Amino acid sequence: MISTPALVYGLTGLLLFVVGLAGLISCAQLLRKILAANIMASGVFLFLVTIAHGRGIVIDPVPHAMVLTGIVVSVSSTAVALALACRVQETANIHDLRKIRARGDER
Amino acid sequence: MRGSDSTGQSRGRGLVSPVHLVMLIGLFTALSWGYLAPGLESSGLAHRLDASLVDSGVESRVTAVLLNFRAYDTLLECFVLFLGVVAVWSLRPVGSDRHDPPPGLILSSLVRLLVPLMVLVGGYLLWAGSNQAGGAFQAGAIVGGAGVLLLLTSSPLLSAFPKGLLSWGICLGPFFFLLVAVIALGQGRNFMEYRREMAAMTIVALEAVAALSIGLSLAALFGGRRPEAHQEMAGQDEPSPGEGEER
Amino acid sequence: MMGLLSVSDCWIIWPVILPLFWALVAFWAKQQPRLPGLLGALVTSLASGALCWKMVRHGAFRYGLGGWYPPLGISLRADGPAVLMVLMTAVTGFAISIYAGGYFQSRIAMGGQGRRQIVQERSFWPLWLLLWAAMNGLFLSADIFNIYVTLELVALSSVGLTALSAKPPSQVAAMRYLLVSLLGSLSFLLGVAFLYKTYGTLDLATIQAALCLSPPVAMAMALISVGLMLKTALFPFHFWLPPAHANALAPVSAILSGLVIKGSWYLFFRFWQGFLPLVGEGGGAFLAALGGAAIIWGAFQAFCQQRLKMLVAYSTVAQVGYLFIIFPLIATGAGQGTSAVFYFAISHSCAKAAMFLAAGTIFVQRGHDRINDLDGVRQVLPITTFAFALGGLSLMGLPPSGGFIAKYMYLSQAFSQAKWWLVLIMVVGSGLTAAYICRAVSHILSAQKGEGRGPVVVAASMEWSALALALVAILLGFIAPVPLALLGVAG
Numbered sequence: 001m002i003s004t005p006a007l008v009y010g011l012t013g014l015l016l017f018v019v020g021l022a023g024l025i026s027c028a029q030l031l032r033k034i035l036a037a038n039i040m041a042s043g044v045f046l047f048l049v050t051i052a053h054g055r056g057i058v059i060d061p062v063p064h065a066m067v068l069t070g071i072v073v074s075v076s077s078t079a080v081a082l083a084l085a086c087r088v089q090e091t092a093n094i095h096d097l098r099k100i101r102a103r104g105d106e107r
Numbered sequence: 108m109r110g111s112d113s114t115g116q117s118r119g120r121g122l123v124s125p126v127h128l129v130m131l132i133g134l135f136t137a138l139s140w141g142y143l144a145p146g147l148e149s150s151g152l153a154h155r156l157d158a159s160l161v162d163s164g165v166e167s168r169v170t171a172v173l174l175n176f177r178a179y180d181t182l183l184e185c186f187v188l189f190l191g192v193v194a195v196w197s198l199r200p201v202g203s204d205r206h207d208p209p210p211g212l213i214l215s216s217l218v219r220l221l222v223p224l225m226v227l228v229g230g231y232l233l234w235a236g237s238n239q240a241g242g243a244f245q246a247g248a249i250v251g252g253a254g255v256l257l258l259l260t261s262s263p264l265l266s267a268f269p270k271g272l273l274s275w276g277i278c279l280g281p282f283f284f285l286l287v288a289v290i291a292l293g294q295g296r297n298f299m300e301y302r303r304e305m306a307a308m309t310i311v312a313l314e315a316v317a318a319l320s321i322g323l324s325l326a327a328l329f330g331g332r333r334p335e336a337h338q339e340m341a342g343q344d345e346p347s348p349g350e351g352e353e354r
Numbered sequence: 355m356m357g358l359l360s361v362s363d364c365w366i367i368w369p370v371i372l373p374l375f376w377a378l379v380a381f382w383a384k385q386q387p388r389l390p391g392l393l394g395a396l397v398t399s400l401a402s403g404a405l406c407w408k409m410v411r412h413g414a415f416r417y418g419l420g421g422w423y424p425p426l427g428i429s430l431r432a433d434g435p436a437v438l439m440v441l442m443t444a445v446t447g448f449a450i451s452i453y454a455g456g457y458f459q460s461r462i463a464m465g466g467q468g469r470r471q472i473v474q475e476r477s478f479w480p481l482w483l484l485l486w487a488a489m490n491g492l493f494l495s496a497d498i499f500n501i502y503v504t505l506e507l508v509a510l511s512s513v514g515l516t517a518l519s520a521k522p523p524s525q526v527a528a529m530r531y532l533l534v535s536l537l538g539s540l541s542f543l544l545g546v547a548f549l550y551k552t553y554g555t556l557d558l559a560t561i562q563a564a565l566c567l568s569p570p571v572a573m574a575m576a577l578i579s580v581g582l583m584l585k586t587a588l589f590p591f592h593f594w595l596p597p598a599h600a601n602a603l604a605p606v607s608a609i610l611s612g613l614v615i616k617g618s619w620y621l622f623f624r625f626w627q628g629f630l631p632l633v634g635e636g637g638g639a640f641l642a643a644l645g646g647a648a649i650i651w652g653a654f655q656a657f658c659q660q661r662l663k664m665l666v667a668y669s670t671v672a673q674v675g676y677l678f679i680i681f682p683l684i685a686t687g688a689g690q691g692t693s694a695v696f697y698f699a700i701s702h703s704c705a706k707a708a709m710f711l712a713a714g715t716i717f718v719q720r721g722h723d724r725i726n727d728l729d730g731v732r733q734v735l736p737i738t739t740f741a742f743a744l745g746g747l748s749l750m751g752l753p754p755s756g757g758f759i760a761k762y763m764y765l766s767q768a769f770s771q772a773k774w775w776l777v778l779i780m781v782v783g784s785g786l787t788a789a790y791i792c793r794a795v796s797h798i799l800s801a802q803k804g805e806g807r808g809p810v811v812v813a814a815s816m817e818w819s820a821l822a823l824a825l826v827a828i829l830l831g832f833i834a835p836v837p838l839a840l841l842g843v844a845g
Contacts, residue, residue, distance in 0.1 A: 146570060177428055177499075193484070194513070282375075
């Protein structure tokens with residue numbers, strides 16, 4: 001049976017994933033979308049850490065290592081996303097993907 | 108993204124529509140069902156790992172996974188960071204666009220005090236990583252933080268730093284990883300297989316170089332563009348918005 | 355014994371680490387990245403060939419990295435499908451690299467904005483070699499978390515490449531591409547977490563051997579499938595693909611459409627080899643329905659496009675459908691379906707890359723790619739026109755071409771299993787493909803004078819590399835037994 005801390009942390013991780021997904025879908029601004037993706041990533045990481053402690057007796061280090069790797073990957077992709085968002089705003093003067101959907105497709 | 112403060116109108120649109128809401132609640136229910144439903148549950152790799160820990164050269168189990176058992180992941184991860192720097196530098200033109208006012212007396216002396224301290228803490232984390240929590244990435248993050256601090260205050264220390272050294276430093280970590288991996292091949296062992304008696308030393312050396320490289324990469328990601336000597340910057344202008352190349 | 359075995363098996367690692375090393379060199383050589391870039395492409399292709407030779411001689415094998423084997427360590431696996439994809443990447447990637455050399459040379463020589471082209475090339479080679487390494491790593495990896503890391507490497511480098519073009523639409527497309535990719539990767543990672551929680555290992559083969567339907571496995575299956583479908587741009591998730599592929603620089607378009615799409619599809623296929631027995635024919639039919647919708651919708655959209663590169667990009671949306679309609683045929687049939695779909699994948703890779711390269715050459719020469727104003731390209735760029743037409747031939751599935759062999763195998767499978775609706779989709783799809791290819795080719799081949807900028811000399815390597823790829827796509831129509839024998843090396 002799942003212990004109470006595992007229950008709380010695991011469900012919180014999954015909830016963060018869903019909340020991040022909601023933000024990624026419905027926020028119009030790029031910066032918010034990027035933050036939402038980061039919240040999703042945090043949810044997944046929390047879930048992984050919960051798995052590591054799932055049985056409660058011995059802590060499994062493999063998910064911890066996965067989270068560390070995942071954090072570096074997410075730092076890198078967030079940096080690229082932010083640089084790209086700045087670039088989009090500078091060149092196209094846009095911070096909202098919806099406004100240019102039509103324009104972007106026609107070319 | 109300073110210009111992206113939302114107007115009232117766009118704030119209203121940020122709300123989740125009812126259809127989305129129902130779908131998201133459904134997704135959360137499904138995910139929790141997948142998590143909570145009783146069934147096969149593995150105990151993970153902890154026991155198996157403890158049996159091999161003696162051979163790994165370190166006492167910290169997470170470090171053993173990161174730099175020995177799954178060192179290939181860490182190698183690729185170093186390249187993800189390198190890739191991030193290449194991608195970010197390709198997006199922004201060369202040079203620097205920080206024209207912040209010079210920092211006041213308190214700030215600049217605080218930075219002068221904090222940066223060596225942060226480097227020291229980074230070194231400690233590196234050393235601690237072999238038998239407790241800590242390691243290359245934690246150390247690299249602290250060193251990167253020191254770099255961010257220097258960038259934010261446009262410290263004179265920064266202009267003393269030779270620009271060419273930055274790209275060398277960023278490449279050094281991934282390159283050293285490859286080197287260690289290929290040397291193992293050359294000596295008839297598997298890719299990234301350390302010699303048992305040398306494992307501890309190899310891991311510490313890898314971590315030290317990786318930490319430096321990670322710190323520099325993180326600071327470079329924060330800086331956002333390739334710093335370059337002045338003669339190269341001449342003639343390098345921001346492309347104007349409407350100007351496309353293939354038209 | 356063990357040591358000896360692993361030393362000779364180390365061939366498997368070179369297609370991954372050689373491009374990584376040359377990416378570093380290309381990044382160092384700031385002013386002259388082309389030479390290390392091309393050298394990197396050459397040695398990577400040679401290493402891929404050597405791996406293929408090694409596997410044919412000694413059969414499929416696994417390689418434990420760091421001397422650790424699963425479940426603790428990461429292992430690489432060389433088997434028929436994996437090596438075939440590595441080889442496909444080598445052939446297509448090498449031709450694209452040659453093209454890119456000529457492309458940047460011509461663009462820099464055209465002057466005007468030469469400075470920016472130099473900066474673009476400086477970033478192009480490291481990004482492209484990193485992407486190549488990540489693709490090879492993805493094909494060869496047998497560890498699901500390692501696959502996540504390679505997926506992220508692929509995604510970030512493709513986004514970087516897409517954004518190289520300074521046009522605002524391509525920046526916007528790259529942004530959307532990045533967000534979609536992030537969503538796909540995170541969904542995949544959560545699926546990996548569910549699998550690890552259930553089976554306590556990250557080794558794909560071990561997991562697939564133990565796979566049985568339970569709530570966490572069902573969630574993992576859904577999360578991984580949706581994540582990979584997003585990245586492969588299967589029909590309802592295809593929205594990001596056309597602007598990203600069409601607005602990128604010419605060699606980048608070819609890389610994205612010819613190779614990157616195949617990476618996530620290959621993973622999807624690998625995972626579904628395990629999932630299909632769990633969900634039975636219903637799951638396969640669902641995927642085929644999405645694939646069928648992609649074929650019809652993509653082809654229809656391609657026909658409606660006004661720009662050549664947009665047309666080729668929508669054609670990719672349609673062709674992705676063919677990669678998915680195979681699943682019901684695999685679920686019930688023998689190994690024939692697998693051969694068919696891999697044959698389709700490799701011939702599409704060559705043909706589509708050739709078409710994008712040719713379209714890019716036309717773009718550079720004309721200064722635009724509006725289909726209706728492309729009359730008379732034939733007189734100026736005969737080789738490129740020929741390459742485009744040959745690529746189109748393979749896409750339509752006319753004999754003799756790789757596309758023909760693949761579609762023939764598809765149809766014979768569908769007939770023998772009496773899946774008439776699949777036959778219908780393929781026939782309609784091929785008709786639409788023929789329609790949009792002919793629409794483009796008729797303008798390019800016509801004798802009238804079209805509109806465009808004055809005489810621009812494009813490098814010969816651009817024309818010939820596109821033609822070479824198109825010829826490979828045709829050649830695949832003659833040498834079918836060779837790749838199929840390679841594919842048959844058991845995994």
